[in-house]
Amino acid sequence: MLVVPKLVPKISNMFQVAGLILSFGLILSTSLNHQPLQSAVGFSILGYIVSNYLIPRAAPVFIRKGLSGKDLSKVGNPVLAEAIGVIPAITYLFLMFLFIPFLFFKFLITETSGGGSRDSGHTVLEDVGSLFPHNKLASYLSSILCLESVILLGLMDDLFDLRWRHKFLIPAVGAIPLLIVYYIDFGVTWILVPKFVRQLTGWEQTSIDLGWLYYGYMGALIIFCPNSVNILAGVNGLEVGQTVVLGVLVLLNDLCYLVSPDSPAFETHLYSACMLIPFLGVALSLLKWNWFPAKVFVGDTFCYFSGMVFAVVGISSHFSKTLLLFFSMQIVNFVYSSPQLFGLVFCPRHRLPKFNSEDGKLYPSRANFKEKPLKKWVAAAMLLLERFKLVQLTKKDGIIEESSNLTIINLFLVWFGPMREDQLCSALLFTQFAVGLVCLVLRHTLASLLFGYDNLFLKFVS
Amino acid sequence: MLVVPKLVPKISNMFQVAGLILSFGLILSTSLNHQPLQSAVGFSILGYIVSNYLIPRAAPVFIRKGLSGKDLSKVGNPVLAEAIGVIPAITYLFLMFLFIPFLFFKFLITETSGGGSRDSGHTVLEDVGSLFPHNKLASYLSSILCLESVILLGLMDDLFDLRWRHKFLIPAVGAIPLLIVYYIDFGVTWILVPKFVRQLTGWEQTSIDLGWLYYGYMGALIIFCPNSVNILAGVNGLEVGQTVVLGVLVLLNDLCYLVSPDSPAFETHLYSACMLIPFLGVALSLLKWNWFPAKVFVGDTFCYFSGMVFAVVGISSHFSKTLLLFFSMQIVNFVYSSPQLFGLVFCPRHRLPKFNSEDGKLYPSRANFKEKPLKKWVAAAMLLLERFKLVQLTKKDGIIEESSNLTIINLFLVWFGPMREDQLCSALLFTQFAVGLVCLVLRHTLASLLFGYDNLFLKFVS
Numbered sequence: 001m002l003v004v005p006k007l008v009p010k011i012s013n014m015f016q017v018a019g020l021i022l023s024f025g026l027i028l029s030t031s032l033n034h035q036p037l038q039s040a041v042g043f044s045i046l047g048y049i050v051s052n053y054l055i056p057r058a059a060p061v062f063i064r065k066g067l068s069g070k071d072l073s074k075v076g077n078p079v080l081a082e083a084i085g086v087i088p089a090i091t092y093l094f095l096m097f098l099f100i101p102f103l104f105f106k107f108l109i110t111e112t113s114g115g116g117s118r119d120s121g122h123t124v125l126e127d128v129g130s131l132f133p134h135n136k137l138a139s140y141l142s143s144i145l146c147l148e149s150v151i152l153l154g155l156m157d158d159l160f161d162l163r164w165r166h167k168f169l170i171p172a173v174g175a176i177p178l179l180i181v182y183y184i185d186f187g188v189t190w191i192l193v194p195k196f197v198r199q200l201t202g203w204e205q206t207s208i209d210l211g212w213l214y215y216g217y218m219g220a221l222i223i224f225c226p227n228s229v230n231i232l233a234g235v236n237g238l239e240v241g242q243t244v245v246l247g248v249l250v251l252l253n254d255l256c257y258l259v260s261p262d263s264p265a266f267e268t269h270l271y272s273a274c275m276l277i278p279f280l281g282v283a284l285s286l287l288k289w290n291w292f293p294a295k296v297f298v299g300d301t302f303c304y305f306s307g308m309v310f311a312v313v314g315i316s317s318h319f320s321k322t323l324l325l326f327f328s329m330q331i332v333n334f335v336y337s338s339p340q341l342f343g344l345v346f347c348p349r350h351r352l353p354k355f356n357s358e359d360g361k362l363y364p365s366r367a368n369f370k371e372k373p374l375k376k377w378v379a380a381a382m383l384l385l386e387r388f389k390l391v392q393l394t395k396k397d398g399i400i401e402e403s404s405n406l407t408i409i410n411l412f413l414v415w416f417g418p419m420r421e422d423q424l425c426s427a428l429l430f431t432q433f434a435v436g437l438v439c440l441v442l443r444h445t446l447a448s449l450l451f452g453y454d455n456l457f458l459k460f461v462s
Numbered sequence: 463m464l465v466v467p468k469l470v471p472k473i474s475n476m477f478q479v480a481g482l483i484l485s486f487g488l489i490l491s492t493s494l495n496h497q498p499l500q501s502a503v504g505f506s507i508l509g510y511i512v513s514n515y516l517i518p519r520a521a522p523v524f525i526r527k528g529l530s531g532k533d534l535s536k537v538g539n540p541v542l543a544e545a546i547g548v549i550p551a552i553t554y555l556f557l558m559f560l561f562i563p564f565l566f567f568k569f570l571i572t573e574t575s576g577g578g579s580r581d582s583g584h585t586v587l588e589d590v591g592s593l594f595p596h597n598k599l600a601s602y603l604s605s606i607l608c609l610e611s612v613i614l615l616g617l618m619d620d621l622f623d624l625r626w627r628h629k630f631l632i633p634a635v636g637a638i639p640l641l642i643v644y645y646i647d648f649g650v651t652w653i654l655v656p657k658f659v660r661q662l663t664g665w666e667q668t669s670i671d672l673g674w675l676y677y678g679y680m681g682a683l684i685i686f687c688p689n690s691v692n693i694l695a696g697v698n699g700l701e702v703g704q705t706v707v708l709g710v711l712v713l714l715n716d717l718c719y720l721v722s723p724d725s726p727a728f729e730t731h732l733y734s735a736c737m738l739i740p741f742l743g744v745a746l747s748l749l750k751w752n753w754f755p756a757k758v759f760v761g762d763t764f765c766y767f768s769g770m771v772f773a774v775v776g777i778s779s780h781f782s783k784t785l786l787l788f789f790s791m792q793i794v795n796f797v798y799s800s801p802q803l804f805g806l807v808f809c810p811r812h813r814l815p816k817f818n819s820e821d822g823k824l825y826p827s828r829a830n831f832k833e834k835p836l837k838k839w840v841a842a843a844m845l846l847l848e849r850f851k852l853v854q855l856t857k858k859d860g861i862i863e864e865s866s867n868l869t870i871i872n873l874f875l876v877w878f879g880p881m882r883e884d885q886l887c888s889a890l891l892f893t894q895f896a897v898g899l900v901c902l903v904l905r906h907t908l909a910s911l912l913f914g915y916d917n918l919f920l921k922f923v924s
Contacts, residue, residue: 058622061622062622065528065621065622066527066528090614090618093611093614094611094635094636097611097635097636097638097639098635098638100638100639100642101642104642132646132647134596134597134599134600134646134647135596137596137600137643137646138596138599138600138603141600141603141604141607141639142603144607144639145603145606145607145610148607148610148611148614149555149559149610151614152552152555152610152613152614152617155614155617156552159527159621160520160523160524160527173556173559173560174556174559176559176560176562177559177562177603177606180562180563180566181599184594184596184599185594185596
């Protein structure tokens with residue numbers, strides 16, 4: 001029998017109304033003090049409320065239309081709506097549209113004679129046109145365009161199960177406007193050379209120009225971020241949870257710059273914060289519904305979308321290399337998964353942990369090599385991994401018969417033993433946050449040692 | 463038994479290869495002579511080829527996923543893929559992304575020292591940044607964003623059957639970036655007052671400022687165009703055909719300006735042509751597959767998308783009022799339909815013409831008023847319409863029992879008698895083109911008489 005959990009609970013209307021009033025207040029107050037961050041918080045609250053309102057109402061429609069899947073890690077395998085992440089993603093997009101006038105508010109009303117009345121006539125409008133930071137608007141629009149493309153792609157994927165090579169390439173096409181705006185407005189393709197490299201090689205240059213290679217690097221980032229979020233998945237709450245942790249980490253980094261308004265990186269980090277704060281609002285609402293025991297599934301769309309949010313912010317706010325530090329967990333998971341992703345080790349269709357209905361805990365899932373035995377050197381490498389406790393193997397007569405699947409999720413279960421789903425998710429998210437925090441501190445301490453320079457403090461240490 | 467027509471015919475590879483070479487040649491030649499129109503033609507050919515390649519391959523996937531419908535105007539009611547229009551629409555979007563560097567080519571390579579080598583270093587890039595027409599890029603990006611939003615909306619509609627009020631509002635939200643860019647860069651909310659109005663009222667002003675009302679008008683245009691294309695539908699080839707005719711008409715209008723490079727409206731009409739030429743490419747490929755006997759259905763997505771293409775072009779190229787002239791057919795159909803749309807006259811679920819399998823012709827479909835009789839004054843109005851042969855009524859004892867459905871499609875069948883589906887579609891498209899052509903001529907002749915001024919010839923006649 002299909003078990004469809006009841007979705008629309010009694011809503012705490014009071015909280016909703018209070019939240020709405022607060023959000024509108026924050027958004028509109030921007031017209032008084034020209035602080036886009038305030039609007040961002042307002043839009044974040046609004047995003048949470050709208051998305052939280054829409055998700056339980058959209059879920060039954062999605063199920064009716066065949067967008068549903070069974071939750072294999074629960075007793076009775078309840079049927080949940082799939083691809084629900086498209087709701088918060090589209091909510092975010094439309095909020096970002098509405099955000100535009102508030103983000104650029106001070107430029108839109110610069111030329112009034114006061115008294116609340118807008119001066120009439122052409123001249124004022126011409127002034128607005130010439131003073132307006134078109135390059136920032138173009139950057140903002142290209143960012144949203146990029147996000148919208150990836151939602152469209154994700155939706156096509158959720159609907160039609162696109163092939164791997166299509167998924168792989170289309171984010172890069174969607175990112176063309178972003179890269180062109182980067183080329184036009186910033187165009188910095190230089191990277192700093194670490195001090196020790198300079199000392200070792202005897203170079204005198206403090207930076208080298210990667211030229212077109214740098215665009216290749218950004219393209220790779222755009223392909224990597226969405227896909228890396230998408231493969232760290234399969235546990236209730238993990239898909240969204242990791243993006244919330246990422247969002248908080250990047251925001252903390254932004255705050256380092258925002259506390260000093262004189263920093264040359266102030267504007268770009270303000271931009272980053274304005275993109276991320278509303279994102280956190282919609283992501284948290286999705287997390288609420290996707291947290292153990294999940295009422296809805298997130299779907300590929302949200303994974304692509306959220307990964308792209310970070311790629312876009314990293315590129316347009318010019319901290320893509322710092323961003324990669326925060327993606328450590330995803331990078332480790334990708335590297336660790338790569339033997340299975342690239343076919344060196346047999347990869348079963350699903351690599352989710354195995355649910356044991358007796359104790360309600362998750363156990364590491366396994367890949368069986370009976371039909372497709374490992375090559376000799378791969379087997380040797382797997383044995384080496386086993387020695388460092390990086391994989392759990394089952395051997396018979398010296399031949400590897402089974403191995404735990406190569407995901408960081410299974411690795412946690414190998415290390416810490418079987419866990420309940422929410423414990424596993426919390427452990428993963430906590431680790432991600434801790435690692436990210438360490439990276440953040442290292443970024444602003446070690447970086448100045450390595451490069452002789454940190455853009456946060458704006459002084460050359462060397 | 464379900465009859466699924468065979469979809470992938472033997473492809474004339476030679477033509478494809480020749481077309482691809484031609485399109486790449488045209489696109490790349492832009493780097494030599496900086497003519498974006500050439501690239502536009504190249505992208506148009508490329509769009510035709512790509513979309514024509516994808517449509518027959520996507521159709522079976524769409525049918526498998528439940529996106530299909532029966533063609534009721536054919537013997538045996540074959541099952542066709544629905545919503546296929548999303549393929550050419552997305553193709554168009556991605557082509558427009560790729561178009562960006564070619565559209566702005568002369569700005570991107572302005573500062574080279576010649577010899578094919580791009581000067582290295584920061585200074586050149588800074589020059590590019592300052593010379594680049596960011597406002598045009600912002601306008602272009604907001605246009606594409608608007609189109610992408612409407613595709614996303616259309617897709618949600620094709621999938622989840624959104625409610626009427628949602629469909630109605632969301633295009634307006636998607637258009638926010640476009641309207642903001644209009645506000646910033648152009649901001650003209652003045653309209654010319656026709657000469658006779660001035661003479662009648664004794665006003666001395668030649669123009670009045672509509673202010674915020676003008677933004678309301680543009681919002682209405684953005685809601686009207688997509689929806690008006692969507693309700694002139696139901697005959698094989700008509701949905702796409704009407705947009706092809708519209709595209710040709712607007713292009714003809716653009717050509718009037720493009721022949722004189724000194725015209726102040728040259729740039730905006732160049733922009734319009736650059737948007738529409740690639741659109742015609744993808745639309746023609748869809749028309750090929752949707753023409754009688756249709757192999758695929760277009761779906762709401764394409765109707766919304768194509769209507770929005772025109773709204774966007776009209777607004778960002780500043781000829782939205784001229785655009786409405788070309789939409790005469792759609793406006794007439796909307797006005798004629800409105801008694802049924804707004805519930806004054808009973809509206810059956812489908813208003814398609816009725817297919818007679820014996821002679822293979824279409825007959826006007828009818829609304830039956832037995833259950834919901836007409837109000838007195840509505841009945842009187844219907845009788846008046848009948849007198850002008852604008853409706854076909856069936857009466858019994860002086861009471862109207864049935865009426866032909868109020869669409870221009872049924873009206874054509876009332877006027878000219880039963881027709882085969884392709885004849886009906888051709889008649890409608892031909893009429894649309896003829897009416898549009900007359901409007902085009904009137905626009906550039908009568909306008910100068912009415913307003914004492916035509917921006918084409920740039921002289922005040924009065």
